[in-house]
Amino acid sequence: MSLRLGEFYVAPTWPLFLLFCAAPVIGVATFFRFGLYRLVTRYIGAQGAPLIVIAVGLSALFWALVVLLSGVPGIPRSVVILYPIIGSALVWGSRQVAAWLLMSTGVELPGRSREKAKNVLIYGAGTTGVQLLEALRRAGQYRTIGFVDTSPTLWGQYIAGVKVFRPERMAALIEQKDVKEVLLAMPKANRRERQMAIRQLETLMVGVRTLPAIEDLAAGRVTVSDLRPVDAEDLLGRDPVPPNPDLLARNIKNKSVLVTGAGGSIGSELVRQILRNDPRRLVLLEAGEAQLYEIELEAHELLKARAIAKEQGAAAPPEIVAVLGSVLDGALVRRTLQANSVQTIFHAAAFKHVPIVEHNAVAGLRNNTFGTLCVAEAAQECGVERFVLISTDKAVRPTSIMGASKRLAEMVLQARAAEFNGGTVFTMVRFGNVLDSSGSVVRRFRRQIEAGGPVTVTHREVIRYFMSIPEAASLVIQAGAMATGGDVFVLEMGEPVKIDDLARSMIRLMGLEVRDAQHPDGDIAIEYIGLRDGEKLHEELLLGENTSRTEHPRILKNHEPRLSANDLAEVLASLRAAMETNDVETIHAVLLRAVEGYRPEVRHLSPKTRAEAAAEDVPARLVG
Structure with a gap:
């Protein structure tokens, strides 16, 4: 104006x-x-x-x-x-x-430094993909070249100003537009579809990050911080079969439940899933103070979150009891069972690392076999209704002390179930490796790749079964509910995985190239270091052919040979005597006679024991 x-x-x-x-x-x-x-x-x-x-x-x-x-x-x-x-x-x-x-003043502006922005493709042009595009634009550090989607109706269309391409165009786009990363925005897709996309990207020499499954996304809109590297579960996991609510709750709801080894990978997941099924009391027995502190804190936080989500007038939250101690402390175990009126036990406490237990045979047998015996005896004396042992595929025709100790633990329960028909129901659930557990090969590979390599693989042909920790814990609970006494349940693990292939996939999906004879200028080398002490090339889950189906499609029931209570008592007495003097050779000799299919490394055996093993058609594994 x-x-x-x-x-x-x-x-x-x-x-x-x-x-x-x-x-x-x-x-x-x-x-x-x-x-x-x-x-x-x-x-x-x-x-x-x-x-x-x-x-x-x-x-x-x-x-x-x-x-x-x-x-x-x-x-x-x-x-x-x-x-x-x-x-x-x-x-x-x-x-x-x-x-x-x-x-x-030296402040760099996103609008003036577009040359430094990272070129990316978004795989998935749905609602989540559009939200991710908005998040990338807000961040200002990314230039979105386009969407990729499998839906033909979207090909050639523009969404939020960005073109949608067919998957077959990815290789050309990555090369022509210098794409550094492909971001998977497929949280609603089933796991098989996501794995197909990952396998397609694996050959393109580009970094891949993904959004978690829709149920794992935090409430609210997608953010760049939600993106994470592709991990082994994305590669190997499978869509879980919906659990049977009746089986999950049968031995938990309104009951007092004890989890031994509650701070471990499987034990802690059992705690989480048990809390979702409304126990009256949950007792956490753990030998490690730090692990016990962490799982008790997490249990209380889970209960607090559930209390906020529930309506007023809901049932009172379960009592959490944390007990610091060993399963070998019989007096402590009995006091714990009696004081808390425990009705169901999930026995997950064990030493599980094969090479460590191989070099510490006495400690491994004491914890895995005699610890199970101690808890089983206390459970019977205190009138516990159900005892579920978490076992392993390494117990089948074992080549290691760890596997033999777990097979003996199974035999302890089989013998007690046969001798004391009625009372406590003893059962065991056997499965293979779980993804991303403590000390797992997946974690080791990830650390080695981030450090620039080399990635260490024991053998080119080594094969393992894998399952996610949540699926394994859910199936353990459901299998335990189906037990009648002495049952050996085996979880259906899916297709075995070649560890060498897993290592190569993890390298490629981080946008790196394997350095080998064909690619001498690659980024990460793979080094083959040989099988570790006690390891096998291939793991098994069944001892015999006598297998039957159950009401759950991924739980099998196997009928396996066992020792009588008297014979087993003699074996355990011989083991105790050898363990008292740390006589490792005698320990192996006893295991050779007692554990079906046990094949220890030949270095453990004296010439006499080797001859006896050969005469009994129990061949020792030859290691150079």
Whole structure:
């Protein structure tokens, strides 16, 4: 108005003053709606010019309508024309000055450093993919080249200004556009579809990150921080069979439950799933103080979260009892069972690392075999209803002390179930490796790749079965509910995995190349170090052919040979005597006679024992 009249203007009346005050109010509201205030701090640069012109123009139009509808005279029409022109110039100029000042102080601006932005593709053009695109734009560090989707109806279309390509175009796009990463945005897809996408990306020499499954996404919109590297579970996991709620709750709901080894990988997941099934009391027995502290804290936090989610009047939360101690402490175990009226035991406490137990045979047998015996005896004396042992595929025709100790633990329960028919129901659940457990090969590979290699694989042909920790714990609970006494349940583990292939896949999916004879300039080498003490090339889950189906498609029931209670007592007495003097050779000789299919390394055996083993057709494994 001052420019129009050629002199400083002061509104002579209150109506005119209020109309002039309305202009900046309308302008602020319009700028906020168009995101110009976010543009000031995140996207200062030429790309904001059209947005500024549109926002100022609309605010001028809205203000002109207010002036017109108010009927207040005294505002020339030329003011309505000058306002958007001068306003756009001032807003644009102020941002350019701010950009110059920030640049002069060394602050790098996203809008002026587009050359440094990382080129990415988004695999999945659904709602989650669009949310991820918005998050990438807000971050300002990524340039989205396009979407990739398997739906033919989307090919060639534009979503939020970004083109959708068919998967077959990825290789060309990655090469032509220098794509550094492909971001998987397929949380609602089943695991098989995601694995197919990952396998396709594995050969393209590009980094891959993924959003978690939809049930694992935090509430709210997708953020860049939700992205994580592809891990072994993405490669090897499978869609779980929906659990049977009746089986899950049968031995837990309104009961007092004890988990031994509660701080371990399987024990801690058992604790989480047991809490979801409303026990009356949950007792955590753990020998490690730090592990016990962590799982007790997590249990209370889970209960607090459930209490917030539940409606008023819901059942009282279970009591959590943390007990620090060993399963070998018979007095402690009995006191714990009696004081807490325990009805169900999940026995997960064990030493599990094969090479360590191989070199510490006495400790391994004491904990795995005699610890199981101690808890089983206490369970019978205290009237526990059900005892479920967590076993391993390494117990089948074992070549290690660890495997033999777990097979003996199974035989302890088989003998007690046969001798004391009625009372405590003893059962065991056998399965293979679980993904990403403590000390797992997956964690080791990840650390080695991040450190620049080499990745160490024991043998080119070594094969293992894998299952996710949550699926294994769920199946253990359900199998235990089906037991009648002395049952050996075996979890259906799916297809075996070649560890060498797993290592190569993990390297490629981190955007790196395996360094070998064909690719001498690759990034990460694979080093073959030989089987560790006690390891086998191939693991098994069944001792015999006498296998039957159960009411769950992934739980099998196997009928296996056992020792009588008297014969087993003699074996355990011989083991105790040998363990007292740390007579490792005698320990192996006893295990050779007692454990079906046991094949220890030949270095453990004296010439006499080797001859006896050969005569009894129990061949020792020859290791150079």
